[in-house]
Amino acid sequence: MITVGVIGATGYAGSELMRLLVAHPNIQSILCGSHSHAGSPYQSVYPNFGKIYHQQLDSADIAQMADRCDVLFLSLPHGISSHQLNSEILKKCLIIDLGADYRLKDVAVYEQWYNTSHGSAQLLNQAVYGLSELYRSDIAASRLIANPGCYTTTAILTLHPLLYDGLIESKGIIIDAKSGVSGAGRGEKLDSLYCEVNETLKAYAVGTHRHTVEIEEQLALSLTHGKSIKDVVLQFTPHLVPMNRGILATVYANLQEGVGLSEIEASYKKHYDKEQFIRMLEPGVFPQTRWVKSSNYVDIGFTVDKRTNRLIACGALDNLVKGAAGQAVQNMNIALGFAESAGIDMIAPFPL
Amino acid sequence: MITVGVIGATGYAGSELMRLLVAHPNIQSILCGSHSHAGSPYQSVYPNFGKIYHQQLDSADIAQMADRCDVLFLSLPHGISSHQLNSEILKKCLIIDLGADYRLKDVAVYEQWYNTSHGSAQLLNQAVYGLSELYRSDIAASRLIANPGCYTTTAILTLHPLLYDGLIESKGIIIDAKSGVSGAGRGEKLDSLYCEVNETLKAYAVGTHRHTVEIEEQLALSLTHGKSIKDVVLQFTPHLVPMNRGILATVYANLQEGVGLSEIEASYKKHYDKEQFIRMLEPGVFPQTRWVKSSNYVDIGFTVDKRTNRLIACGALDNLVKGAAGQAVQNMNIALGFAESAGIDMIAPFPL
Amino acid sequence: MITVGVIGATGYAGSELMRLLVAHPNIQSILCGSHSHAGSPYQSVYPNFGKIYHQQLDSADIAQMADRCDVLFLSLPHGISSHQLNSEILKKCLIIDLGADYRLKDVAVYEQWYNTSHGSAQLLNQAVYGLSELYRSDIAASRLIANPGCYTTTAILTLHPLLYDGLIESKGIIIDAKSGVSGAGRGEKLDSLYCEVNETLKAYAVGTHRHTVEIEEQLALSLTHGKSIKDVVLQFTPHLVPMNRGILATVYANLQEGVGLSEIEASYKKHYDKEQFIRMLEPGVFPQTRWVKSSNYVDIGFTVDKRTNRLIACGALDNLVKGAAGQAVQNMNIALGFAESAGIDMIAPFPL
């Protein structure tokens, strides 16, 4: 039984993480920290924890919290953890960072796309990219896990087997992704108001979204079997959809010559058949976010359009679970040798 | 470890029950039956069960299913279970009926409000009303549990202590209740279409909703400490709200002379302080359905309006959990001596 | 053809007013002012006005704007117009104030419930309460029209005939009202974020909402045929519903002895049969906000519950149209002798 801490516990991803940790069978005690709500009982910010979790929020001091935890989760805006983390802290506890600071291997790409300097580039080679299904053994050995983004988890899991197995062209990939509103966080912004988001739809950050380079780096690794982070350039377009949770990524890729539905199906099967949290649908059946909402599952469907010789695949997941808090717990489970599904094997409730 | 069955497993309440049962620590095996989908794999109807639950749906034959189960849940339209249940079946297994047939003690009231004959009135005196917090010891001793309705659970829990303790007038009570759309079930009706329900609001069944008499009978028992089912006549008005889940009941009652906020608060505290699933909010704080959604909790808030000398209280719960499947599991836990919260101690995820 | 101005044109009510004014057949030119967006093209704040309305936003200076308009609409937080309006301005142009400052006749009640001093109590006797159907002739003669609130319009129109005709008791009235989110305005508040409001329901301002006293004052006038503003004390409870627009008020009142459905029906018919914008539904049929959304109509339905000897009635309207901007235009039409329905005779689109 361990003690864990969550810094940034009052954001949407942080509170989802708190929920999962409270129910986790291997956790004895949970500390929580917050910049904005330090000193308040957690249940005063999130009444759903009433009669269940009775702790107060501490401050958001990473070093102090690290002294008291076996695992420390960071759910912070980018730029903060890279300036506060150091090797002293990593000696004290396992860090699982839900933010962006340690996801990209190329620090120049990070600094360009995030328009900031990286505070601890020397730690990057210790960081493992926490996409559980792809880096299980590295995660098991790491002290610093960079939990992937929500869009990126969806896109990478949908495309990885096909690039790894050489079934689709790496050039010309388009990822048209759609997300619920919780992905935008709990900030008090005009664009997040109910009446500004409800009953409408838009593309945003077209050609400029930061998850683009995260996907490219990882899919280059898929394509080159780990040899390069530079060989994929793709199109990624996020859209905002009027619903609380869920991501759907619709992926378009040109098939390599001679590749058809059966090769695609076999590749997915080979890579994912034994994965508990990845569910391949029958060819021609496409996923819906409702079937994964509030669960750690990823559903993937696909077809081949013979008219255009193109693969169309869709991945669906819950942006706050498999796209954030659930995968963070999955990574902790792997790193500490718990059952990989401990605390995250919920069925998606429906209708929700 | 026991075997349980669910008949009517493909409705919204039935599938929510299936979800809870799959995760229940004391259950080894779950059978499911359906009139409309017999022979199909359950996960073909509900893909959220993919890679988790692999059983096929059986037919909806109560007697046959009873042979194979320790507990049998019935989630059926009214009128069916009263015509199929008999004392033979009750000898074989514990029956928890989520439908209306055994909730009312007065068979004449049932036959009038449901406009049908009751098929097994002789079993009514064996049936216990399954409002877990009020009838715990009876439930523990029963073979036939009549699980309450969703509106009724909300309304009764909000009013019971105050009537029991004589703090409010029994005459003049008004319950203005609001429900999400899942309460209307999975039938293919014009009035349940997305575009007919989204972005709109209505009252329905004004003065005629069947839960009226269920609430009246139970609150008469509260008022008279179990002596009468006839002493309360009240106003109940349900409304349909564009959201998937959740019930909010806003209750108005005239205070007895000399009663103020502190007496109300003390009464609630006395009755509910030790109840795990009932959370009393501070006076003047009102519940929101989001904090109980997908959980078994009931949140209750209240105030006293001195200008009108009236109590206003609100109860909030999830109609498919505490209002149906969750309470059914709670009742099973009580009846079989499991921990009362086994399998239903989830925190409400948020935002959801 | 006239020139009109709108101050506070970038709020939800203000922009809805702009929309109606642009389409109004008797208006030649529209000026708009805003505290926060002065200097910006209106269509940069509201792109739905692109290629249609090309004016820039002026500042929010009432006196300056009054020099240039025949009619000036004020859509401002309470407290501003009472401190800026004066009789000089009223000589220059007709003022239609969508805010609260001139609605209440009793300045002490205003100052208590709004917790502020009134800046121009001397103008109150010139102000007419702009509930078009009830004060048509006064509106026609006025220079200062206090446009009613959204909840109040709904509640008053639903109850007025019955109190006026003495069919219901004035004591014990309960108004349980439900509103869409646009009623909360465009402020960047946590409680207005999509994820905080979507898929949930709550009561708020229980026993303390300011519309309470506005309804009471007006219904006292109904009850006493204009003689008193003090004889009604009632219960008003607003709720927030996850939809953009619409108000539904569910009203409970005890019937006077001997009054039944036919007397109620006759009273409504007598008062409203010739009103273009009030639609009485058949007894037992209840309104839905979808049928009035984005229109100036009010739909009213009712029934009598013989079990409780009580009237239950529901009024439904669009809070931004008949509850704000539409009624403001209706009042302008009355005051200037235009056709009363000019510019506001839209059918509610559906589904919307």
Next chain:
Amino acid sequence: MITVGVIGATGYAGSELMRLLVAHPNIQSILCGSHSHAGSPYQSVYPNFGKIYHQQLDSADIAQMADRCDVLFLSLPHGISSHQLNSEILKKCLIIDLGADYRLKDVAVYEQWYNTSHGSAQLLNQAVYGLSELYRSDIAASRLIANPGCYTTTAILTLHPLLYDGLIESKGIIIDAKSGVSGAGRGEKLDSLYCEVNETLKAYAVGTHRHTVEIEEQLALSLTHGKSIKDVVLQFTPHLVPMNRGILATVYANLQEGVGLSEIEASYKKHYDKEQFIRMLEPGVFPQTRWVKSSNYVDIGFTVDKRTNRLIACGALDNLVKGAAGQAVQNMNIALGFAESAGIDMIAPFPL
């Protein structure tokens, strides 16, 4: 002043058409027909027409209705109008068919994709494709107008100028489109239930949607300046989004060599600058369906991604207005010489 008729007046597109026709300044009288509701007052099916439109629904007999109208709108499932229309009827009145039967010029493509025989292929050469902006002069001269589909209007208007002007490659175009639920119609289907659609997202008819070939045929005409209907093969993927109305089409196309943002901008400007109902946004600004909802406007935004040398453009419109009923009225206006915007120049209300 003319008389018009609508057959299929009780579907969502039909009722939206009724709403626009009631408000149209050049229309004296409106007849309406329905297969399922013949004999009922229209306002009993659509209470939003209460106190406004008092006609009963006739039967759905095209020939009979044609005798009594100057213009007859057909809003029917595919296959019906092609079997009932004939040249006799076309002599009597202008036919505007909102269905699919006369949209495709290649009858073999129609019969393959709609899996039915065409009942009146001999009329196809009289039919004009009713995309108002592209075929204005043909529409003015026609007796049979095939009103385009909702997805198709969005996609074609977004791509037409760029193909016409040779700025993008015709090969490799991808249209990832998203629609609100009203596009699925008013049928009582499980997949259209509120709880099945709310808070979820899916792709559907991937690679097989019938609008694919309609877009291809029209864009081939754009590409070849009217010479061929066969030269474009593209990818079209529709998605269902939890909102009542609105379509957003996100379009991806490879740029021809040497083409950049300025050429794209100039092309759009040349084609659309004088179009009242098409609003080009500044480069890099993307449309949102809320700004066109319930209006006849189409908003188009675009950017060029230099990393991928690709155009990304989005078109947004209201599927029931510019995507159906509004464009039908626009076509009637053109055909009869009315002002093109008569009855359809509404500003989109917001928030809606």
